[in-house]
Amino acid sequence: MMSALKRFLIGRPLKSEELAEEKLSKFKALAVLSSDALSSVAYGTEQILLVLMTVGFVALWYSIPISIAVLGLLTILILSYRQTIYAYPTGGGAYIVSKENLGVPVGLLAGGSLLVDYILTVAVSISAGTDAITSAFPGLHDHRVLIAIVMIAFLTIMNLRGITESASILAYPVYLFVILIVLLILSGLYKYAAGGVSAAPQTHDMAISGISLFILLKAFSSGCSALTGVEAVSNAIPNFKAPAEKNAARTLMMMGLILGSLFMGISFLAYTYGITPRPEETVVSQIAASTFGRGPMYYAIQASTALILFLAANTAYAAFPLLAYMMAKDKFMPRMFTARGDRLGFSNGIIVLGVLSAILIVIAQGHTEGLIPLYALGVFIPFTLSQTGMMRRWWKMKPKGWAISFLINTIGMITTFSICLIFLITKFSQVWIIFLFLPVVIYFFIRIHKHYLNMANELRIDPKAETPVTKGNVIVVPVAGVNRVVLNTIGYAKSISENIIAVYVAFDDDDAQKMEKKWEEWNSGVRLVILKSSYRSILRPLIKFIDTIEWKTSETDYVTVMIPQFITRSWWHNFLHNQSSILIRAYLLNRKDVTISTVPFHLKH
Amino acid sequence: MMSALKRFLIGRPLKSEELAEEKLSKFKALAVLSSDALSSVAYGTEQILLVLMTVGFVALWYSIPISIAVLGLLTILILSYRQTIYAYPTGGGAYIVSKENLGVPVGLLAGGSLLVDYILTVAVSISAGTDAITSAFPGLHDHRVLIAIVMIAFLTIMNLRGITESASILAYPVYLFVILIVLLILSGLYKYAAGGVSAAPQTHDMAISGISLFILLKAFSSGCSALTGVEAVSNAIPNFKAPAEKNAARTLMMMGLILGSLFMGISFLAYTYGITPRPEETVVSQIAASTFGRGPMYYAIQASTALILFLAANTAYAAFPLLAYMMAKDKFMPRMFTARGDRLGFSNGIIVLGVLSAILIVIAQGHTEGLIPLYALGVFIPFTLSQTGMMRRWWKMKPKGWAISFLINTIGMITTFSICLIFLITKFSQVWIIFLFLPVVIYFFIRIHKHYLNMANELRIDPKAETPVTKGNVIVVPVAGVNRVVLNTIGYAKSISENIIAVYVAFDDDDAQKMEKKWEEWNSGVRLVILKSSYRSILRPLIKFIDTIEWKTSETDYVTVMIPQFITRSWWHNFLHNQSSILIRAYLLNRKDVTISTVPFHLKH
Numbered sequence A, B: 001m002m003s004a005l006k007r008f009l010i011g012r013p014l015k016s017e018e019l020a021e022e023k024l025s026k027f028k029a030l031a032v033l034s035s036d037a038l039s040s041v042a043y044g045t046e047q048i049l050l051v052l053m054t055v056g057f058v059a060l061w062y063s064i065p066i067s068i069a070v071l072g073l074l075t076i077l078i079l080s081y082r083q084t085i086y087a088y089p090t091g092g093g094a095y096i097v098s099k100e101n102l103g104v105p106v107g108l109l110a111g112g113s114l115l116v117d118y119i120l121t122v123a124v125s126i127s128a129g130t131d132a133i134t135s136a137f138p139g140l141h142d143h144r145v146l147i148a149i150v151m152i153a154f155l156t157i158m159n160l161r162g163i164t165e166s167a168s169i170l171a172y173p174v175y176l177f178v179i180l181i182v183l184l185i186l187s188g189l190y191k192y193a194a195g196g197v198s199a200a201p202q203t204h205d206m207a208i209s210g211i212s213l214f215i216l217l218k219a220f221s222s223g224c225s226a227l228t229g230v231e232a233v234s235n236a237i238p239n240f241k242a243p244a245e246k247n248a249a250r251t252l253m254m255m256g257l258i259l260g261s262l263f264m265g266i267s268f269l270a271y272t273y274g275i276t277p278r279p280e281e282t283v284v285s286q287i288a289a290s291t292f293g294r295g296p297m298y299y300a301i302q303a304s305t306a307l308i309l310f311l312a313a314n315t316a317y318a319a320f321p322l323l324a325y326m327m328a329k330d331k332f333m334p335r336m337f338t339a340r341g342d343r344l345g346f347s348n349g350i351i352v353l354g355v356l357s358a359i360l361i362v363i364a365q366g367h368t369e370g371l372i373p374l375y376a377l378g379v380f381i382p383f384t385l386s387q388t389g390m391m392r393r394w395w396k397m398k399p400k401g402w403a404i405s406f407l408i409n410t411i412g413m414i415t416t417f418s419i420c421l422i423f424l425i426t427k428f429s430q431v432w433i434i435f436l437f438l439p440v441v442i443y444f445f446i447r448i449h450k451h452y453l454n455m456a457n458e459l460r461i462d463p464k465a466e467t468p469v470t471k472g473n474v475i476v477v478p479v480a481g482v483n484r485v486v487l488n489t490i491g492y493a494k495s496i497s498e499n500i501i502a503v504y505v506a507f508d509d510d511d512a513q514k515m516e517k518k519w520e521e522w523n524s525g526v527r528l529v530i531l532k533s534s535y536r537s538i539l540r541p542l543i544k545f546i547d548t549i550e551w552k553t554s555e556t557d558y559v560t561v562m563i564p565q566f567i568t569r570s571w572w573h574n575f576l577h578n579q580s581s582i583l584i585r586a587y588l589l590n591r592k593d594v595t596i597s598t599v600p601f602h603l604k605h
Helices: A002-010 A016-022 A026-042 A044-053 A057-087 A093-102 A104-136 A138-160 A163-193 A213-227 A244-272 A283-292 A296-329 A347-363 A369-397 A402-426 A433-459 A484-496 A509-522 A539-553 A571-576 A580-591 B002-010 B016-022 B026-042 B044-053 B057-087 B093-102 B104-136 B138-160 B163-193 B213-227 B244-272 B283-292 B296-329 B347-364 B369-397 B402-426 B433-459 B484-496 B509-522 B539-553 B571-576 B580-591
Strands: A472-478 A500-506 A527-532 A557-567 A595-602 B472-478 B500-506 B527-532 B557-567 B595-602
Touching: A002 A138, A016 A163, A026 A044, A026 A104, A026 A163, A026 A213, A026 A244, A026 A296, A044 A057, A044 A213, A044 A244, A044 A283, A057 A093, A057 A213, A057 A244, A057 A369, A057 A402, A093 A104, A093 A296, A093 A369, A104 A138, A104 A296, A104 A347, A104 A369, A104 A433, A138 A163, A138 A296, A138 A347, A163 A244, A163 A283, A163 A296, A213 A369, A213 A402, A244 A283, A283 A296, A296 A347, A369 A402, A369 A433, A433 B484, A433 B571, A472 A484, A472 A539, A472 B484, A484 A500, A484 A557, A484 A595, A484 B433, A484 B472, A484 B557, A500 A509, A500 A539, A509 A527, A527 A539, A539 A557, A539 A580, A557 A580, A557 B484, A557 B580, A571 B433, A580 A595, A580 B557, A580 B595, A595 B580, B002 B138, B016 B163, B026 B044, B026 B104, B026 B163, B026 B213, B026 B244, B026 B296, B044 B057, B044 B213, B044 B244, B044 B283, B057 B093, B057 B213, B057 B244, B057 B369, B057 B402, B093 B104, B093 B296, B093 B369, B104 B138, B104 B296, B104 B347, B104 B369, B104 B433, B138 B163, B138 B296, B138 B347, B163 B244, B163 B283, B163 B296, B213 B369, B213 B402, B244 B283, B283 B296, B296 B347, B347 B369, B369 B402, B369 B433, B472 B484, B472 B539, B484 B500, B484 B557, B484 B595, B500 B509, B500 B539, B509 B527, B527 B539, B539 B557, B539 B580, B557 B580, B580 B595
Parallel strands: A472 A500, A472 A557, A500 A527, A557 A595, B472 B500, B472 B557, B500 B527, B557 B595
Antiparallel strands: A595 B595
16 A cells, blocks of 8 residues: 555665656756856845835935945856866766865865755755745645655655656746746846836945945845855756766756846845835735736735745755765765665655755744745855865876966955854854754764664675584574474474574563473473573573573574464554563664564464 | 663562452552542532523522432442442452453443543543643643643552552542531631631522523433543452452442542531632632631642542543453453552553543543533443442342342432433433443444454464474575675574575666576575566565465465564664664565564674
8 A cells, every 4th residue: 555655755776777758958958057156136135125225215226336246246156166067977966075175074064064965955945835835825824844844745746756756846936936037037128228217226426324334245145145045056967868968068057047047136126116125025925016006916926926936946956865875975975875766856855855944944934034034155165175175186297278267266255254244243143053054964974874884894894714614593582381383393403403492481480380391391392491580581591591592502503482463463463462572572672683583473363 | 771761760670479469458558549539529519500590599508408418329329339349259340240240331331431531530520620721720721731641650660669559648638628627617616606608698589590400410310420430449359458348348448438528518518608609710729718617727628629529530540451451351451451560559550541641631621621521421320330230230149138228229229310311411422422322332342352252263273283384495595686684694594494585676687687696696505586576576576576485385385584683782873774664574474475584683883
């Protein structure tokens, strides 16, 4: 039944040979990998205006130069990630670039930040999408955590169905959003050109008092949160159709172009319309309302904005499992992240991402706004590290024309590093936890690595010199009486060794005598040892006995404990049987060097 | 660590021989077994007054004759349960009496009602105690579910420590309550006799309109809820010191005497003081305030009332495990209820009672008032059945002087049956669920019984004719490479059989060839079968292979699957290993008739 449900949700399993068909075309890849970046259009401009508003209405003029600065940074990031794609065509982004050029610890820092960041991405964007829904339907406000969990479950299942299938379906809302925002900007510009804009923009030659470099930097760094998600393409190169790196580079350029245009368009319209951020209405909503009025176009834009906010999470679903896979291949993450699931995706990564972000949402009760600065910082740390790594690479290899590449990465490094510093300075109270969290994550990466290396050493044998050793066999069979289960188990035990000891734990003398008599009557040819338990525990006397056996014979014999187990026909029948066999097995397995044989007895009723 | 914690909470384990010391004296037994009944003093009179108030202030006069009627019923119940104790000196109460005299299904009905009822008792009385606390400290109101759960945990642990120990500690608050209420009644009577009572009682010769038989019956049945818990003594005879039945009978008489006096005293004072029930203050509180003023005595009475409400639950803790034990001995309940724990109590019964009542409180979010009628009906059903059973017994056996005994039980039966009917008629909307619930419970009793009988038949062998059968042995060893784990496992396998097949599941051809080569190099003397898995599942090809082996050899050979298992040093290391061995074991054990041997490999790191 479980497997039928799984099949219904996930689809039929795919053969390993079908992997090539699970690759993305540029068109689909753009939709999957840019949804995070594009969703920033919905809030990027607003973030800038919110900071400027703290100074006053007149400071809003600065939104134009700040937006241009963000656009400049975007251009640098796109160009430098393009270089990374060609330099590391098998993918990897910040983790690989840092590890190769700056050493393993730096690579782990980049990888750790990104992994944590993808979890934050899902939590933050799903919460934002949920907010959009509950703004439209306030009655649902009490169920926001539930809505968020359902959305995460939906995205998780879609991604478990395989990347092509999820891309095919999720591409529509992404392109719809792009088209609608382009229409909005064009109509807005036309209206502005035709002089139909009512609210006159502020003139910039007014004297603006109270504006400081601090505020401008804060506004700039807030605007930079629109650039999260830009690194996704370079992480996900293995998901592209051949020629993977060429397709990835083109997709990246395309994404930069779209993101840059939409972001500038919205910023420009917000300024010309004289729009100020309001708690009860978003900037995009205000622009759409002024341009189209509150008609069908307005509602289409609102709905598609809510959708893109949800889908921003999907970029993390594409990138997290791949990064986890690469780190697991390097033995820094549990091996399970390397296994491909039924639909050839890295299912464990997908599920872990879904579960952890759901937990985060439940803990925060859906209020994840406080996580946004943390999340932005978590992106710009690996940005900086990967730029630095690329600089190092150019410097070492010095290929033809390396100077320009080096220059691009240097500018990129300086800018992203500055943004990290700005985040740290302006929002320390919200981001300090990263200094606690990242070391813990990196510590675990290293512990995991050590464990795997130690284990490999322990397991290694010399195939020439070491061959299996045979020994004698002592078999201990705990019995609860003379019945069919015991009959079966003793029969099985006799087929593998002559040396069998049946053990009975008696709670009182009367009990012991009765059992002794029964056993003699039966005459099975197996000797019976009766242990007395004053404390009514079966486990303790049994363990003592096995200790003795082990101590006497472990040099010459393997010790096997043979445990009969009832297999009941319905699950609830398990409550009707003492589950001591499970307890005994768990204890012996963990503490003793004895083999446990479970002999099933399938009850017919 | 777990076992140290257990030892701290529960105490050192006791030997089976110490059981005799775990018996109760009359003094302690009265405290444990009467707390439920005595706690009714805190609310019994109030229940009557509440119903009468619906007619009007003048109807309160009827509380006196109604209280006398309740007292009469109490006398009948006490006398008839006294007869039951002598008739069934090994204990059992309604379940045993009904089963023996009216047949097994009726016995199950009585037993089922009582079991459910004990759970309700705990939930209702713990909630009442919590209400008393949160009335005193309103700031705790939001934590009422937590407080209730903590109290249940406390009672559960106390009872797991053994009945004598819990009785020694819990006897103090019970006797304190009795002494305080006796003092209250005496002082009240003295004040009344001295003419110091301000509110003049209503005279009873006023014309009272609007009072109907229905209201009177409803008030009477509400007052009867004070009689719940009377049956506890007859259930718990095995817990008494020898001579058990004599001690039990005396304890029962003593309990009746105390309960009757306190109940009548409170009812009389409430009437003479002209007290009306108020939502914000209990009747007992009003009486205490009028008698002593709001001084230390008043607060002592309030605190001890809160305590007795909590401790009412303790009676259920004494009775539930014993009843469950008796029904489990008759194979109507899971066998686990017959096991005595470390401290010789029936721990499983105690824990199950605690868990179920805690669940009930969480579901009801601490508002269990609605359960009271259900709980009262659940008591009067077994009352009626056990009276009927006793009637039948006298009629059949006709011992000397049986006519009087028969008469007592007949009156008892008619009264308790009438009360059942009154509950059904007056409170149907709150008790109908019992008609759904009891059949389900009884259905499960019967299913459990059938399962045990069927199993006994399946397991029975003829010790003369049936002896163990030996067969050959095929051993299947799934291997993941050539390493020390495989070396160990093959060594063990070779010691028990010659017929070994190592199985490797390869995900692609390359993988398969590499493994084949490695295995040849090793030359372990064991043949290797390589299975190809296109779908990256280890389980499915393995199961298919084992199916084939089974089909070929099951006539002549036992099939053993030998699964190596890593035992890691810290629990979190388990996440670093694919737990496929657990999956494979669970699947094979449940579906196939093969023995699973788990060969542990203890990792050193």
